[in-house]
Amino acid sequence: MKTERQISSGGVIFRRNPPSIPPLKKGGQGGIEVALIAVKEGKVWCLPKGLRENGEGIARTAHREVKEETGLDGKIIKLIDHIQYFYAHKEAEETKRFFKIVYFFLMECTGGDVANHDDEVNDCRWFPIDEAIRLVEYKDEKEILKKAKRMIEG
Numbered sequence: 001m002k003t004e005r006q007i008s009s010g011g012v013i014f015r016r017n018p019p020s021i022p023p024l025k026k027g028g029q030g031g032i033e034v035a036l037i038a039v040k041e042g043k044v045w046c047l048p049k050g051l052r053e054n055g056e057g058i059a060r061t062a063h064r065e066v067k068e069e070t071g072l073d074g075k076i077i078k079l080i081d082h083i084q085y086f087y088a089h090k091e092a093e094e095t096k097r098f099f100k101i102v103y104f105f106l107m108e109c110t111g112g113d114v115a116n117h118d119d120e121v122n123d124c125r126w127f128p129i130d131e132a133i134r135l136v137e138y139k140d141e142k143e144i145l146k147k148a149k150r151m152i153e154g
């Protein structure tokens with residue numbers, strides 16, 4: 001079976017919970033929150049991302065996909081790392097195999113509202129970063145979030 005390569009890009013978009021806003025959790029004042037999306041009937045929480053379009057740079061893809069999927073605008077800070085995985089997709093009689101590379105960028109939220117998330121995702125919410133690390137489905141995305149946390153905390 002032939003394996004098709006795909007390049008995707010996405011982001012860890014964060015905000016600092018300002019003291020004027022009640023913290024989501026006890027002790028969360030001034031903490032870092034990140035936006036996650038829910039897919040697969042709301043059962044799987046993951047980072048926003050999507051396929052690169054023709055001629056697009058990976059940072060531009062990350063900015064566009066994060067905006068589309070979460071409803072949030074973000075300023076790109078820097079590349080966190082990339083992950084890669086294989087998956088199979090069945091279409092009619094044919095099963096296709098893909099090898100996907102996903103680049104994740106650290107992005108600081110500059111505006112927008114998670115209420116305006118894409119209809120194609122089931123939900124989008126802000127979570128304290130430690131809760132997001134626990135909640136995300138894929139192990140490699142947990143590592144991306146841990147790296148992002150270290151970058152934000154300096």
Ligand code: ATP
Nearest residue numbers: 008049050051083085086087088100138139140141
């Ligand atoms: P995109 O958001 O890039 O447009 P998509 O929703 O079409 O993508 P993926 O999110 O890559 O595709 O999902 C395709 C398959 O890969 C699904 O079965 C999903 O469960 C699996 N998958 C997604 N992310 C990971 C990961 N980090 N590690 C392993 N498998 C993953």
